[in-house]
Amino acid sequence: MTALFALATAVLWGLADFGGGLLTRRIPALTVVVVSQLVAVVVLGALVLGTGAWHETGPQLWFAVAAGLVGPAAMLAFYKALALGPMGVVSPLGSVGVVVPVGIGLALGERPGLGQFAGIAVALAGIVLAGGPELRGAPVQRQAVVLTLVAAFGFGAVMALIAEASETLTGLFLALFVQRVTNVAVGGAALWAQVRRGVPALPEGVGPRVLWSMLPALAFVGLADVAANGSYSLAAQNGPVTVAAVLSSLYPVITALAAFAVLKERLRTVQAAGAGLALAGTVLLAAG
16 A cells, blocks of 8 residues: 555656646646645635544644645746756755655664565656756756755655554544645745735736636646655555655655656657656566
8 A cells, every 4th residue: 555655646746747737837836835825725724624633623633734834945946946947957856855854764763675675766766867967067056956855855754744644534534624724825925025025926917717717727727746755754654664755755746757748858878768667666566
C-alpha cells in the first residue's frame, strides 16, 4: 500500500505542478497559490463538517500549521528561482528536498533492504535527470541556487510535517484543512502586501470574469495538491518513510511527461533516460 499511495502522490503532485506552471503564464504565481488553496479550503471545510473531523483537534495539528507556514514560502522561493533560471538547473535541483523525509526515516531507525537502497539510489538519479539538468553553458546566479535549495528543503519539510499531523483518516482531513487555512492566511497576507506596494494581483487585461473562467483549472491545482499531501501521509503511515518519500518525489517525471503529452514538448535525451531510471528505481523499491 505504501508504494501505491506514494506513486499516487507523485502523479498528483506532477499534474498539479504542470497545471500551476500553465496558469502562471497568465496570472502571477502568488495569485495562483492563494486562489487554488482557497478552493481547497472550501472543499476540505465541507469534509471536516461532514465527517465530524473537528472532534480530533489536538496538539498534533501544530505540525499542520507548521506545514502551512513553510509550504507557501517554499513555493514562492521555487517560482522565484525558476524566474531567475535556467530551468534546466533549477528544476532537478529542486528535487533534493527528498533528503529531509528520507533522513528523518533513517534517523528513526528505518533500515531499507539492499534492494530498496539500490532502488532509492536509482530513483533519485532518475528524478534529477528527468528535469533535464543543463551541465554545460548554463550560467546560474547564486541567488537562484540558494532559492532553489531553500524551496527544496521546504518541500521536504512539508512532507515530513504533514506525515506527523494525523493518525486517522478523519484526522487527516482536519490536518489538511488546517494546513490549507494557514497557506491561505500566509499567501493572502503576502498578496495584500504586494498590492499595497503597487504590484497588481492580476495582470492588465485579466479581470474577475477571466479569473472566474480559470477557476476550474485553479481548483484542479489546489485539490490535486491537497490529495497529494493526503496520499503521502497515508503512504508514510503505512510503510517505510524512506520508500514513501522517494516514490512520491517522482513527480518531476510526471510533469515532464505531461508537458510532452499536452504541450508536445520534446523530451531531451537526458530526460528520457531519467524517466527510465526512475521507473527502474520504482520497480526495485516496490519489489523490496
